[in-house]
Amino acid sequence: MSGFRKSIVAMLAPSLGLIAVFILVPIALTVWLAFTKWSSQTPFSTATFIGLDNFREIFGAGSVGRDFKGALVNTALYSGMSIALILPLSVLFGMLIHQAELKGANVLRTILFATYMVPMIAVALVFSKLYSPSEGPINQILGWVGIGPLPWLSSPDTALVSVVLLNVWQQVGYFTILIIAGLTQIPQSIYEAAKMDGARGPALFGFITLPLLKRTLLFSAVIALINAVQVFEPVALVTQGGPVGSTNVMTYHIRRVGIERAQGGLGSAMSVTLLLALVVTVTAVFAFARREDRR
Numbered sequence: 001m002s003g004f005r006k007s008i009v010a011m012l013a014p015s016l017g018l019i020a021v022f023i024l025v026p027i028a029l030t031v032w033l034a035f036t037k038w039s040s041q042t043p044f045s046t047a048t049f050i051g052l053d054n055f056r057e058i059f060g061a062g063s064v065g066r067d068f069k070g071a072l073v074n075t076a077l078y079s080g081m082s083i084a085l086i087l088p089l090s091v092l093f094g095m096l097i098h099q100a101e102l103k104g105a106n107v108l109r110t111i112l113f114a115t116y117m118v119p120m121i122a123v124a125l126v127f128s129k130l131y132s133p134s135e136g137p138i139n140q141i142l143g144w145v146g147i148g149p150l151p152w153l154s155s156p157d158t159a160l161v162s163v164v165l166l167n168v169w170q171q172v173g174y175f176t177i178l179i180i181a182g183l184t185q186i187p188q189s190i191y192e193a194a195k196m197d198g199a200r201g202p203a204l205f206g207f208i209t210l211p212l213l214k215r216t217l218l219f220s221a222v223i224a225l226i227n228a229v230q231v232f233e234p235v236a237l238v239t240q241g242g243p244v245g246s247t248n249v250m251t252y253h254i255r256r257v258g259i260e261r262a263q264g265g266l267g268s269a270m271s272v273t274l275l276l277a278l279v280v281t282v283t284a285v286f287a288f289a290r291r292e293d294r295r
Helices: 002-033 053-058 063-098 105-117 120-130 137-144 159-184 188-196 201-212 214-229 233-239 250-260 264-294
Strands: none
Touching (some): 053 063, 053 264, 063 250, 188 201
């Protein structure tokens, strides 16, 4: 058994070593820097321990606190809207593609997944042109039906929604594949038994498909949340956090504070807060799902 254990350790050592170097060590370093005053333009040796001062500042009533809390709210809104659109659309597309009698299902599956394979940088640049007030195709199409041009990216009321729609277009194909995988795990015998009892259409979906997709939807929601919290490219390339800070999400704000302003300790405290908020939210989602399963 000792030789077997040594072989397991030898096989796991390379991957565990990479995880430690590129994930665990940076996390530990970020947590340590969150309690220090440190400029990202100086060596780590210049960091000075200041306790909880960084956390007091980002949650305080000053300009730093207002900007941080605004970015936190924007991130929560962006994540909530993204999940609220991605999950229903992925279920809808998954149901359509999963139907064997639907013509062109394979083509639709390919098109949907192809959107996920396009780099987010390219998607952001293309959508910035689509949202153009005067030359953008979207406003031109709206003009055909009598709707005036909309300030998609230049108005605080629509800028965040515009970035959400960009994210949904890029992500929905991936989550559709996950839903299709979940649908294939539902035995057809259950549907056949339900049909024999007179169940049809909405009843089959509401009492069979949706409950048996619960775990897939839970997994999809968590992954969608993690992806949404990490949004950076569309904001950095298209809106730069504007207008009036309406798209200033956490990742972009942390970069602005930690790198552009060289306030590494303050940016690290924001990163730790974001990580803790994400862990708490995911834990709460799983706890809620377990409680629902016990009912």
